[in-house]
Amino acid sequence: MIxxxxxxxxxxxxxxxxxxxxxxxxxxxxxxxxxxxVLFLLLLPIDLSGWLALLIAFFIGTVIDMFTQTPGMNTxxxxxxxxxxxxxxxxxxxxxxxxxxxLPRPEFFGWKWFFIYSSILVAIHHVWxxxxxxxxxxxxxxxxxxxxxxxxxxxxxxxxxxxxxxNSSKSK
Amino acid sequence: MRNLVQLILKYHFLIIFVVLQLFAFxxxxxxxxxxxxxxxxxxxxxxxxxLERYHNFTNYINLGExxxxxxxxxxxxxxxxxxxxxxxxxDKVKIEDTLYQQQYLYIAAEVIENSVSNKKNYILINKGRIxxxxxxxxxxxxxxxxxxxxxxxxxxxxxVSLLHIESKVSAFIEENxxxxxxxxxxxxxxxxxxxxxxxxxxxxxxxHIKTSGYSSAFPKGVPIGTIKSxxxxxxxSFYKIDVDISTDFRKLSxxxxxxxxxxxxxEKIIEEATLHD
Numbered sequence: 001m002i003x004x005x006x007x008x009x010x011x012x013x014x015x016x017x018x019x020x021x022x023x024x025x026x027x028x029x030x031x032x033x034x035x036x037x038v039l040f041l042l043l044l045p046i047d048l049s050g051w052l053a054l055l056i057a058f059f060i061g062t063v064i065d066m067f068t069q070t071p072g073m074n075t076x077x078x079x080x081x082x083x084x085x086x087x088x089x090x091x092x093x094x095x096x097x098x099x100x101x102x103l104p105r106p107e108f109f110g111w112k113w114f115f116i117y118s119s120i121l122v123a124i125h126h127v128w129x130x131x132x133x134x135x136x137x138x139x140x141x142x143x144x145x146x147x148x149x150x151x152x153x154x155x156x157x158x159x160x161x162x163x164x165x166x167n168s169s170k171s172k
Numbered sequence: 173m174r175n176l177v178q179l180i181l182k183y184h185f186l187i188i189f190v191v192l193q194l195f196a197f198x199x200x201x202x203x204x205x206x207x208x209x210x211x212x213x214x215x216x217x218x219x220x221x222x223l224e225r226y227h228n229f230t231n232y233i234n235l236g237e238x239x240x241x242x243x244x245x246x247x248x249x250x251x252x253x254x255x256x257x258x259x260x261x262x263d264k265v266k267i268e269d270t271l272y273q274q275q276y277l278y279i280a281a282e283v284i285e286n287s288v289s290n291k292k293n294y295i296l297i298n299k300g301r302i303x304x305x306x307x308x309x310x311x312x313x314x315x316x317x318x319x320x321x322x323x324x325x326x327x328x329x330x331x332v333s334l335l336h337i338e339s340k341v342s343a344f345i346e347e348n349x350x351x352x353x354x355x356x357x358x359x360x361x362x363x364x365x366x367x368x369x370x371x372x373x374x375x376x377x378x379x380h381i382k383t384s385g386y387s388s389a390f391p392k393g394v395p396i397g398t399i400k401s402x403x404x405x406x407x408x409s410f411y412k413i414d415v416d417i418s419t420d421f422r423k424l425s426x427x428x429x430x431x432x433x434x435x436x437x438x439e440k441i442i443e444e445a446t447l448h449d
Contacts, residue, residue, distance in 0.1 A: 021226055024287070033289055050185035058192045065199075066219040069285070069294045069330055072199030079196060083189045132200060134291050134337070139358060143291075 008040075012060070015040050020067045031146055034154045035074075037064060038125050039161060041081055042118050043105065046098050050086050057082040070133070077129035084124050092117060105166055114162070119155050126151045220284070220328035224298055227284040231425070238425050245314045276391050278428040279303055281329075288361040288421045293333040295319060297427060300327045310389030310430040316418035317341060317396050318427050320389055329429075334396075335361055335421055342387055343396055346380040348373060354381070354396055354415065361421060364397060366413040371404045373411070381415050388432040388439075 019037040040060065044053055061075030068074070089104070092113065106114040130147040131137075180187065231238075281303075285296035299305055301324045311318040311331050319331040319339065332339050334356060341354045343366060352368040366381060379399045385392025397415040405412050432438070 025230075031289070051188050054185070054188050054192055058196075061196070067223065067285075068287075069296060071202070072196040076193060076196035076200060079189060079193050083185075086185065135200070139291065139337075142359065 008044075011043070012040050016063065019064065024068060032149045032153050033146070034150060034157050035122075035126065035129070036154060036157045036161065038078070038081060038122060038154070039118075039158050041078060041085070042121060042158070043103060043166065044082075046089060046102055046104055047100055050082075053082045053086070054079060073129060073132050076132050077125045080128045081121050081125040085121055088117065088120060106162060107166075115155075115159070118158055119151070122154050122158065123147075123151045126154065220296060220298075220325070223296060224284045224328075227282070227298075231282075234423075234425065237423075241314060242426065275432065275434050277431040277433065279305060279431060281305075281427055281429060283424050283427060284328075286333075286421065286424055288333075288335055291337050291358045293335040293421075294322070295331040295333050295424065295427075297329050297331060297429075298327070299429070300324045300329050302326050304431060305329045305429050308389060309432075310383075310387075310394075311427050312390065312394050312430060313419050313424060313427050315395070315420065317383060317390065317394055318419055318421075318424065321429065331427075333421065334364065334417065334419070341390070341396065342384040343381050344384045345369070345373075345375075345399075346382050346393075347376070348379075351384055351386075352413075362417055363400060364415040364417055366399070366415050367410065369411045369413060371409055371411050375399060375402050375411065375413070377401065388435040390430055391432075 015037045019035070023034050023036055037060065041053075041057055044056065057078040058075055061078035064074040064078075065071055089098075094109065102108050104114070104117060109117075126147045127144070130143050130150070134143050279299060281297040281299040283295055284298050287293045287295075295311075295318070297305075297311075305321055305324045307321050307323055309321045311321060317334060319333040319336070320341075322330045322332045324330070334341065334354070337356055337358045339356060342351065343354045344351045345366075350369055350373050352366045354364050354366055356364055369375070377399055381396045381398065383390040383392060383394040383396060395418045397417045400414040400416040402411050402413040
């Protein structure tokens with residue numbers, strides 16, 4: 001248990017450092033902004049209680065906001081992500097249900113399942129985030145376009161990260 | 173009562189979500205407020221410290237180019253030094269120059285966090301309230317206008333970049349003295365819009381746009397950019413003008429914060445004059 005928590009803390013630190021000091025410093029064509037740090041929320045254990053997941057999302061969003069001078073923006077989007085995650089997990093559960101200790105990773109449910117799971121949640125997070133940033137619908141289409149492009153980019157980064165760092169031991 | 177507790181237990185997930193989300197939205201809305209940004213005051217000192225350390229590290233990479241630029245600026249300023257001026261009178265004549273009075277002072281600061289890809293871009297600098305930086309002060313670089321200070325903590329300040337969809341700067345065209353206002357469409361980091369120029373004025377590509385000095389944020393004549401293209405809007409009485417920004421926001425490193433020594437006097441007389449309207 002403690003080992004698992006330690007592992008999550010390390011993975012959060014790594015994702016946070018990459019987000020703040022690498023991804024936020026590079027400008028991708030002016031249009032695209034990847035948010036790899038949401039991977040941490042995606043990989044939380046399936047049987048984690050909802051309220052705890054919400055508090056974790058709140059904490060992580062606030063930390064990211066502190067470093068991007070965008071109070072509330074990432075926090076709000078992270079909460080929406082975790083909130084919809086709870087329902088999405090029920091929606092795409094395997095026929096026999098989840099077993100305890102299973103993690104939402106390709107090594108448990110396959111790449112197709114993980115792709116659907118992650119891309120839906122990343123899209124929700126990004127759409128919410130980009131509209132929260134602009135805060136009105138004046139730039140409706142350009143905001144949507146930014147959200148879509150960024151979603152694709154984040155998703156690619158997430159799949160690569162999972163492939164290289166989270167796919168080691170139990171692969172089938 | 174028991175039912176209520178049961179109800180709360182049953183929907184605790186939804187309730188916690190709504191409460192936290194409301195708090196996030198409160199931060200989001202009050203953070204967009206120009207005047208008092210508690211969030212940056214609270215967290216600026218923590219994240220600012222980390223970002224500054226990171227900035228100090230990466231700063232070395234561009235050091236050569238930055239040095240050249242500062243040296244150029246020094247050279248330019250040297251021409252106003254006393255020793256660059258020729259003495260026209262003998263030592264015994266004392267001249268008290270009352271023609272000029274200092275109105276603006278400049279505080280130099282370094283950029284430690286900056287972005288150009290958002291719709292609302294902010295810049296974090298390494299000077300704050302201790303150095304006399306207050307909200308609504310103008311910020312310029314050696315190339316031109318950068319933005320306006322949004323809030324300051326003790327050691328750091330956040331600047332609303334010109335590349336912010338709600339930023340607005342009063343400007344004029346140097347060649348023909350027409351006034352308008354500068355804003356940003358949010359699309360292209362190199363292009364600003366100049367609004368309110370009536371369509372009977374004759375324009376040319378390359379005309380210089382500078383600050384008007386109508387607000388106390390900037391002195392008159394700080395460069396903003398040059399006219400890139402312009403067209404008459406059908407059924408409208410104003411031009412649609414695209415302006416090439418003179419500041420390269422991607423390379424921004426050293427900025428100057430404009431302190432208007434006559435700001436209070438200026439605000440006071442405006443207040444007095446409009447009091448009895």
